[in-house]
Amino acid sequence: MRREFSKTIEKIAIEKQELIFLTGDLGFMALENIKEAIGERFVNAGVSEQNIVSMAAAMASEGLLPVCYSIAPFIVFRPAEQIRLDVCLHNLNVKIVGNGGGYGYGIMGATHHAIEDIAVLTSFQNMKCFIPISNEDVEGTINAMFQHVGPSYLRLGFGVLPEGVSLPEFRHTRKLYIGRDITVIGMGPVLLNIFKLVGKPNSTFTADVFVISEMPVPILSEEIKHSIKKTGHVLIIEEHVKRGGLGEHLASHILENNLQCTFNQLYAKGYPNGRYGSQSYHQSLNGLDANNIELAINQILHG
């Protein structure tokens, strides 16, 4: 998604002269176009995420539009207090951008993964998280993020929309596929694994598939409510830990709406065997790949 991100930011930065792009010394082979296009408004502040976030809060208080970019865990966890105090408690229009959400950095290892970012950030006041599902979704998601005036987080990853799947315009909840047996709700590119199963000639089930692209999700959409009433089964898919993730957020909505259903979750469990590999390896190890999703759904539907 980095390519789509840099192209979109370049476009927005040319239009919005108040945009200041702050990077924590990252962006090689990815952000050169932004640097070229906006000159002195592109600031490599060095590897100093805490300073970057506090400075961004101050810049926003002066009417500038700062974007803070780094690898997701570096720009979320290291300066978490700066995000909480200087950005969120002052409700300032700072855009935090983390590349490599979930296990996106694969073999780079745990230091480079962000599987608790949404839990941390959605617990902060005024923060909105924006999570594109695929490369094709990045521009629309970024535009939505810039329409929101306030603390924002963009979780970038990597994912290509499969052929035959169409993506509606950005909304916090979008329906991607119509089925009848189960309601599958996911966040981020990991949800695309469901499309290796639904709509295939040998598929043993059909599913309503929804993507959530804004966290905390403000309301449970009517479409999701109807779907749950119809299927009676919910499966959550997220490349994020269970605590504070999509599943827990939606569970509270489902309870508040008195919806009767079985509630099932596939999520990131961390590093169950202590070993590292590609993003696909981690997805597989955590039950998030297509085979494990199929097993989980068959278990839910047929016991």
Add this chain to the structure above:
Amino acid sequence: MKEIELIKRDCQYKILSLYKKANAGHIGSSLSCLDLLVYIFFKKFQDGDKVILSKGHAALALYVVLSKAGFFPESELETFYQDGTFLAAHPPCGNKLNGVIFGTGSLGHGLSLSTGLAFSNKFTKKKSNIYCIISEGDCNEGSTWEAALFAGQHKLSNLVVLMDNNGLQGFGESEGVINLNPIVEKWKSFNFDVSTAENGNDFKSIEQSFVLLNPNSEKPKIIIARTTKGSGVSFMENKMEWHYLPMSDEQYHIAINEIPA
């Protein structure tokens, strides 16, 4: 200087009486940096300037000086420490009090915030200055030095840092906790224009330290102000416990009587 001395005395009186009324601590911290705050607001401050108190635990010193300088009514001070106040023990977040741009209290944020303001002012070609008051505790935090590196790199000459260098911090003497010396050389090596106020609780000394700064320097500036924790109250001076303790009735009586009439 006579007028500013009177302002200081009034502020000292208010600080002691409000801390007594609240039965609260951080008295020594407020008295340590009071002179720096009074000097900035009454001798240096111009329209558009901004002041960040990074050592947010000295909030009452900031509140009384802001009120004295007309940022909000003096009556507001009476709400200090009360339920429902904006005047908490540390400055409030979210632009709730005129003159308080950022809530502070967790050390190590103020210099980064000030650096961001200074960068913004340079970028938008505003002529105003950003003043930031930091403590030794602030200088234990890595983020302070991240900000210092950035300010030096970007030649933020509109940034003026005042270090309340009283030699004490939360749980010990600074030299025994984290020795910051050689502090002057340290800041110089971070590309700051450095000056020292040998007595940061004396306006002439503070004034002299400003004179010694190079007006043509492109560097950010810092004044290392050698201050006394609890300055002006004999039994509090240079005593770590007055970071925390509230005053008894007897101590309050002694303290108030030590302020020149």
